[in-house]
Amino acid sequence: xxxxxxxxxxxxxxxxxxxxxxxxxxxxxxxxxxxxxxxxxxxxxxxxxxxxxxxxxxxxxxxxxxxxxxxxxxxxxxxxxxxxxxxxxxxxxxxxxxxxxxxxxxxxxxxxxxxxxxxxxxxxxxxxxxxxxxxxxxxxxxxxxxxxxxxxxxxxxxxxxxxxxxxxxxxxxxxxxxxxxxxxxxxxxxxxxxxxxxxxxxxxxxxxxxxxxxxxxxxxxxxxxxxxxxxxxxxxxxxxxxxxxxxxxxxxxxxxxxxxxxxxxxxxxxxxxxxxxxxxxxxxxxxxxxxxxxxxxxxxxxxxxxxxxxxxxxxxxxxxxxxxxxxxxxxxxxxxxxxxxxxxxxxxxxxxxxxxxxxxxxxxxxxxxxxxxxxxxxxxxxxxxxxxxxxxxxxxxxxxxxxxxxxxxxxx
Ligand code: GCO
Ligand code: MG
Numbered sequence: 329x330x331x332x333x334x335x336x337x338x339x340x341x342x343x344x345x346x347x348x349x350x351x352x353x354x355x356x357x358x359x360x361x362x363x364x365x366x367x368x369x370x371x372x373x374x375x376x377x378x379x380x381x382x383x384x385x386x387x388x389x390x391x392x393x394x395x396x397x398x399x400x401x402x403x404x405x406x407x408x409x410x411x412x413x414x415x416x417x418x419x420x421x422x423x424x425x426x427x428x429x430x431x432x433x434x435x436x437x438x439x440x441x442x443x444x445x446x447x448x449x450x451x452x453x454x455x456x457x458x459x460x461x462x463x464x465x466x467x468x469x470x471x472x473x474x475x476x477x478x479x480x481x482x483x484x485x486x487x488x489x490x491x492x493x494x495x496x497x498x499x500x501x502x503x504x505x506x507x508x509x510x511x512x513x514x515x516x517x518x519x520x521x522x523x524x525x526x527x528x529x530x531x532x533x534x535x536x537x538x539x540x541x542x543x544x545x546x547x548x549x550x551x552x553x554x555x556x557x558x559x560x561x562x563x564x565x566x567x568x569x570x571x572x573x574x575x576x577x578x579x580x581x582x583x584x585x586x587x588x589x590x591x592x593x594x595x596x597x598x599x600x601x602x603x604x605x606x607x608x609x610x611x612x613x614x615x616x617x618x619x620x621x622x623x624x625x626x627x628x629x630x631x632x633x634x635x636x637x638x639x640x641x642x643x644x645x646x647x648x649x650x651x652x653x654x655x656x657x658x659x660x661x662x663x664x665x666x667x668x669x670x671x672x673x674x675x676x677x678x679x680x681x682x683x684x685x686x687x688x689x690x691x692x693x694x695x696x697x698x699x700x701x702x703x704x705x706x707x708x709x710x711x712x713x714x715x716x717x718x719x720x721x722x723x724x725x726x727x728x729x730x731x732x733x734x735x736x737x738x739x740x
Contacts, residue, residue, distance in 0.1 A: 329354070329388040329428070334380040334420075336362070336372050339717035342682030343508065344368045344725060345656040347712055348375060348416035350424065352388050358423035359710055360416030361625045361659030364408055366508045366727045374413040378402075383417065389428075391421040395631050411603040411628040418629025419662045419708070427707035433662070434702060437634065437669035444699025445667045446473060447651075447678035448546055448571075452489045454479035456534055462490065463539060472698035473544040473571060473675060478531045480524045485517045487550045487728075487740065508654070514726035519738045521557055528561065532568035544571035544675075546597075551575045551739040552730075555584040562592030571675065572597040572619055572648065578739050579607075585616040597621050600650040604628060605636045612640050619648035619674050625659040626650070630666055637670050646674030653679050657689035661710045664693055664702035676700055688716045 333351040338344070346368050348360040362371045379398060386394060398414045399405060426433040434440055449471040453459030459478050466474050477488035509515050528547070535545065547570060553561060558576035565573065574597040577584040585596060597619035599608060603626060611617045620640050627633045637647050647670060649663045660678075667673050678700060681689075690711045692703030703709045730738040 329356075329424070331383050331386050331388050334383045336375045336380065337712065337714065337717055338368065338372055338722045339688055340720045340723050341684035341688045341716075343653060343685075344722055345685070345688075346371055346375075346412075346416075347656060347658060347717075348420050349712060350383065350388065350417070350420040352424060356388075356424050356427050358388070358420035358427070359658045359708060359712055360419035360421075360423070360629075361656040361662070362412045362416035363625060363654055363656050363659070364412045365654035366725060367409065368722070370409045371412045371416075374409050375416065379413050379417065388421055388424050391418065391425065392631060394418075394421060395629065399628070406603050406606070408601075408603055408626060412625055415625050415627065415629040415659075418631050419624060419658065422630050422662070423707040430706050432702060432704045432706060433630075433665040433708055434668040437630075437666060440668050441671050442668065442673065444694075444696070444701045445664060445673065445676045446698065447471065447676045447695075447700045448473035448475050448544070450475045450477065450488065450490075450679055452477040454489055456531070459531070459535070460538055463535065467539075467543075470695070470698045473546065475546040475548060475677075476532065476535055477548065478528070480520065480527050482523050483518050483520060485515075485728075486519065487517065488548060508725035508727045510723045510725045512724060515728040517728045517730050517740065519552060519730040519732055521553055524552075525557060525561055525564070529564045529568070532565055532570075536568050541569065545569075546571045546574065546675075548574040549576040551578045553577055555581075555587040558584070558588045559591035562588055562594035562596070565594050566592060570594050574598065574621065575600065582611055582616070585611060586614070589616055595619065597648050600626070602627065605632055605639065608636050608640070612636075612643055612645055615643050615645070617645060619646055621648050621650050623650035623655050623659065624662040624666065625655050630662050634666060634670070637666075637672060641670075641672040644672070646672045647676075648674045649676055651677035651679060653681050653685075657681060657685065657691050658708060658710050658712075661691065661693060661702055661708040664700055665708065667700075668702060684720065688713055688720070
């Protein structure tokens with residue numbers, strides 16, 4: 329199980345992806361996702377310059393030891409770049425171990441705890457009729473849980489609305505393939521929290537009236553509120569029985585969630601930008617959240633996310649892994665295997681990748697009856713077509729950012 333080769337593959341089919349491919353002396357290959365949306369090449373350099381040389385000749389079967397070595401020997405710990413690089417190594421080694429065992433990875437993680445993973449999709453619309461159409465189309469696609477994002481009167485372009493991406497010249501009606509837009513400068517969006525707080529409860533009222541009480545509904549606040557604003561929003565959404573309110577305040581100030589919690593029973597989800605169990609430790613121990621939003625790709629891999637989720641289980645906190653298209657098919661597969669095996673699974677975010685991405689990454693997951701399943705191929709169940717990948721060279725892309733009416737930069 330000696331590592332013979334480790335290659336970093338950058339490809340941009342519908343968007344940029346960074347993949348680590350490890351090959352052992354006996355020819356077993358493993359893939360790991362190292363995509364850090366908008367800052368991809370920093371991880372490429374970290375892997376190529378600092379990690380790959382340490383992997384050659386190492387024993388591929390020593391997953392935990394390799395993780396601890398890469399984490400501790402760097403001395404400068406944590407951070408999105410470091411942890412995305414380590415995540416890719418961890419995923420690739422799990423892929424190799426499961427392939428060598430001839431099993432789908434979820435079997436090595438303890439076997440299936442359920443038939444499949446409840447997944448939510450992203451419905452959006454600037455106005456209600458368009459939002460309702462989007463909800464209907466998601467229901468037709470089989471989704472049994474739906475995230476609701478909507479335009480706010482007076483604001484031209486805000487996070488999470490499909491139609492505005494087309495308006496801004498993307499030519500692609502789905503913002504999710506490319507929230508990071510290609511070009512040298514980020515696109516500017518606008519924001520007004522008071523207008524948003526006035527508007528959103530009415531939107532959920534209308535959605536519940538139209539689609540009934542059953543369907544689990546979610547909403548992403550995308551880090552924009554102060555603690556007291558978030559508390560007020562959570563309270564005003566209580567009649568609409570949300571599955572969760574996500575990232576209601578910026579992730580840096582974890583104390584903020586204590587104040588939000590004191591005022592509302594709307595369940596809270598946070599952590600898509602977190603890197604380690606340390607970011608979640610106090611939130612879990614003090615029971616300030618209901619769902620762990622970490623991604624294998626940004627939390628340092630399958631090994632540390634499994635530990636985090638096992639810790640969360642002690643407090644009845646469940647998983648809600650991050651699954652936008654900037655998590656590559658490799659990262660998504662890793663999350664599906666983990667989600668199938670853990671006991672305290674909650675929900676999986678699922679935004680299908682574009683057709684070109686599906687040509688580059690050959691996947692074996694299934695999507696049936698509103699449930700995802702990683703499939704039963706040995707390993708992660710994803711293969712990378714290197715020739716196809718080579719047809720799509722890297723293109724610089726930036727996530728948008730926000731300014732208030734007076735020009736102040738605000739959280740996006
Ligand atoms: C989500 C996220 C994404 C992020 C994106 C940034 O809940 O899916 O908020 O939409 O904006 O991952 O790269
Ligand atoms: Mg989010």
